[in-house]
Amino acid sequence: MLSAEGLHFRAAFFASIRQFFVSHDFLEVDTPLLSPVILPEANIVPVSAGEQFLQTSPELYMKRLLARGHHRLFQICPCFRSEEQGRLHLQEFKMLEWYHLNKNYDQLMQDCKELICFLAAALKKQFPAVCHSLDLAVWQKITVAEAFAQYVPVSLEKAIQNDTFDELLVEYVEPQLGIDGPVFLIDYPAQMASLAKLKADDQTVAERFELYINGIEIANGFSELTDAGEQRMRFREEITRLSWDTSMPERFLDELDEIDEAAGIAMGLDRLLMLFMAKTHIDEVQSFAPKER
């Protein structure tokens, strides 16, 4: 549980994020938390609420708003994912998502850098004693292929073939990332593209990245796949791997066709707050941790 000062710090953290995006001409939106349909992703298990689902991410509705021609959107909201609980996971957590029309993932990486540097300066100024100084001088990029070659005793091809990509990433790669300043792990294999667009000049990788600081994954961003036909095929594949029932998000797919190019990102705010407060467990930055409820 946060102390009184910690609660003030958390509030200032959220206020500074809003200040950043508003000053960069983003529109703050709020979209439904409760929805009859969610985007099917095999590894994300939703929390059911009656006949509907609590959102696992605001992505579906954020993109439907983009399709209506809004250029820059952001949202801070709770997200719910069943069965996720640990040092870096909560079943209910705070997500920041932002989207650009007509941009790609390079813009998002630039945004991350500006946002986190802005937050560091703003919070240090208001809370010099509480705010931990992060090493933000050098921001690096490394591709997934490079990271595997450098840190993992098994080749990336073998890892994908044997379905051990996640285990090897967690065991060998993640602990190395973001130790001497933030690192973007970029260009995920096409098999892990999720809702990302494949690279125009290399269809084996997707324009997707994860931001790591101190070995902790902070954000996942990508150039959005805007081809509704291709997206439908990927969803169909995901749906066969789901352990719950959901229907094809038809309205989403219909409106996705209206988007030419876009980029979007989801950032785990509790984890970023952990870094600024030098905490090691996500429970420590909550008003009420699960065990205190």
Add this chain to the structure above:
Amino acid sequence: MFTASDLRKGLKIQIDGQPYIVTDFEFSKPGKGQALYRCKMRNMMTGNQFSKTYRSGDKFEKAALEERKMQYLYNMDNEYHFMDVKSFDQIFIQKENLGDNVNFMMDNMEIDVLLFDGKPIDVSLPIFVNLVVTIAEPWAKGDTSGNDTKPVTVETGYVLQVPPFVEEGDKIQIDTRTGEYVTRVKE
């Protein structure tokens, strides 16, 4: 049955017919990836340790462990005999399976015995035991030769370092977790 989501530090599970205890645990889930349950485990019979990462669907059997309160009776030919205080059943455990515990076990002492599949695999002693010193070099009061401790032997045959003022016939308290002297006990 347990599933991977039940894994946590201290959970006792059975793998290939052997009991294991989870000694370290972390949940992780790389972006858009699988939920992973990373464990360090110790085989409760052999003491062997290993690390393994499990996924959501993995299932485990509960280790067939049972803890029973027993009274230590006596030892003969390296067999240590115990009696269940409720059922009066008697069992014995080989000396080598008791490890350092034999240093602190006195006749009639009550001990928790852990059984796997009905077979005893471990005992847990009280944290502190009081034992009588049977052999000690005499201490000349005022000796300032600078020795902070001296070795003594207690009634179980165990030898440990104690302050120089401890004498033969004294009762001393020993921490069974470390095997170290705690204090002299006045009757």
